Amino acid sequence: METTIKVNQLCKSYDTIKAVENIDISVCRGEVFGLLGANGAGKSTAIECILGTKKQDSGTVSILGMNPQRDRKKLFERIGVQFQEANYQDKITVAELCEVTQSLYRAPSDYRGLLKQFGLWDKSKSQVSELSGGQKQRLFIAQALIPNPEVVFLDELTTGLDARARRDVWECLSDLKAKGLTILLTSHFMDEVEALCDKIMILKSGKSIFYGTVQEAIEASPYNKFEDAYLWYTDEEGKEYESV
Numbered sequence: 590m591e592t593t594i595k596v597n598q599l600c601k602s603y604d605t606i607k608a609v610e611n612i613d614i615s616v617c618r619g620e621v622f623g624l625l626g627a628n629g630a631g632k633s634t635a636i637e638c639i640l641g642t643k644k645q646d647s648g649t650v651s652i653l654g655m656n657p658q659r660d661r662k663k664l665f666e667r668i669g670v671q672f673q674e675a676n677y678q679d680k681i682t683v684a685e686l687c688e689v690t691q692s693l694y695r696a697p698s699d700y701r702g703l704l705k706q707f708g709l710w711d712k713s714k715s716q717v718s719e720l721s722g723g724q725k726q727r728l729f730i731a732q733a734l735i736p737n738p739e740v741v742f743l744d745e746l747t748t749g750l751d752a753r754a755r756r757d758v759w760e761c762l763s764d765l766k767a768k769g770l771t772i773l774l775t776s777h778f779m780d781e782v783e784a785l786c787d788k789i790m791i792l793k794s795g796k797s798i799f800y801g802t803v804q805e806a807i808e809a810s811p812y813n814k815f816e817d818a819y820l821w822y823t824d825e826e827g828k829e830y831e832s833v
């Protein structure tokens with residue numbers, strides 16, 4: 590199968606903190622890959638290095654056969670990124686923001702369809718700053734999909750969304766995956782990871798402590814439920830307690 594994202598021995602430190610240490614990732618076309626780990630484990634740093642918005646200390650990254658730093662412009666035509674709020678200006682309506690984003694791409698999706706799909710159509714004329722937290726989050730996912738991307742990066746996918754909205758986002762991503770979209774996401778919700786991810790990496794203090802499928806993660810732990818297994822992997826005290 591065609592490899593869409595390939596990461597080799599990626600390392601990034603901030604002074605004395607080794608935020609990401611020797612991670613290897615391989616994601617095929619149409620796969621959903623979940624980067625997991627507790628707060629501060631290194632997920633955002635890893636994503637930023639993969640996207641090329643942060644420079645790694647060592648290691649290589651290839652997305653769609655391109656080097657994200659060298660081929661930045663060409664690559665950004667073909668990928669979508671869910672940005673967090675700080676990246677958007679305040680005084681802009683939902684429709685205006687979508688139009689600006691759409692104008693940046695050669696063959697974008699029609700944003701109106703995305704706004705309908707994400708339950709934001711009736712908010713088109715509202716200021717972005719007036720949306721609720723969950724509405725903003727859905728708008729940012731829609732922004733990531735406007736380029737009609739081949740690969741999408743979603744950091745903290747459904748944080749802040751209500752139960753219905755989370756299910757709607759899952760469904761939309763599953764449909765896009767079936768059409769060949771490759772997805773790299775981070776999430777703190779293990780039900781979401783189970784529902785969406787083909788493969789996962791669990792990071793702890795910048796190191797990969799598990800790489801494989803959710804099923805393999807469960808099997809290699811003493812637990813039957815993925816969330817229990819995940820906590821076992823990430824929680825050192827629990828692990829020591831278990832092995833006594």
Ligand SMILES: Nc1ncnc2c1ncn2[C@@H]1O[C@H](COP(=O)(O)OP(=O)(O)OP(=O)(O)O)[C@@H](O)[C@H]1O
Pocket residue numbers: 603606608626627628629630631632633634635
């Ligand atoms: N700009 C920075 N300067 C110094 N240290 C940083 C910087 N950004 C992150 N770190 C540190 O690097 C480590 C990894 O942080 P990172 O934000 O990548 O984690 P994360 O897994 O995304 O966490 P969260 O789930 O809280 O978003 C942490 O110890 C953090 O304090």
